Amino acid sequence: MISLKQKLVTVATTLTLGCGFTFSITPASAASNETSTNHISLSSFEKQQQTHFRGYVVSVDSNYMTIVDTPTMEKALLYQENWWDLVNKNKILLVPVLDNTSYTIGDKLDVYFKAMTMSLPPIVMSPIVENVIE
Numbered sequence: 791m792i793s794l795k796q797k798l799v800t801v802a803t804t805l806t807l808g809c810g811f812t813f814s815i816t817p818a819s820a821a822s823n824e825t826s827t828n829h830i831s832l833s834s835f836e837k838q839q840q841t842h843f844r845g846y847v848v849s850v851d852s853n854y855m856t857i858v859d860t861p862t863m864e865k866a867l868l869y870q871e872n873w874w875d876l877v878n879k880n881k882i883l884l885v886p887v888l889d890n891t892s893y894t895i896g897d898k899l900d901v902y903f904k905a906m907t908m909s910l911p912p913i914v915m916s917p918i919v920e921n922v923i924e
Contacts, residue, residue, distance in 0.1 A: 843883055843901045843914075844922065847893050848873075854884045854913070855893055863896050877911050884913040891919070898922040 792800075845859040846866035858866040858873065859881040869876050876882040885901055893899070900922055903914035 840902045840904055840918075841906075843903070845881070845883070845899065845901075847895055847897045847899060850887065850893055850895065853887060855887055856911070857883045857885055857899060857901060863898070867895075873911070882911040884909075884911055885917050885919060886913070888919075893919075898924070 843857065843859060845857040846863045847855050848858050848866050848870045849856040856873070858869055858876055860866040860869065860876075869882075873882050883901065883906070885899075887893070898921070900920045901914060902918040902920075903916060905915045906912040907915070
């Protein structure tokens, strides 16, 4: 018959081996000894090239500004109310207005973005907006 001491030794050995195998497989922290470059996965959003769009501001409200890609500011202002022709030619964008920036109608801007919505006109996401100085 197995004594109490033998049972305790068996249980302790089983727990030690079981926990040892389990915990050795799982890393103790988020940091690993392997180089992090092996584990970097880029989403398709991050792999996309930035798109460049240059145009004139034709309207600004508290959330978005409308930018039209035309050769001159005067031509852009002609499309201010009737912009469906430009939507079909991919010549118009809605750009979110950031809190710390102010733009006025007629400003010429460069907009760089990685993605846009499928709405009409499209809304850019995470834009980088720069004034064009001529």
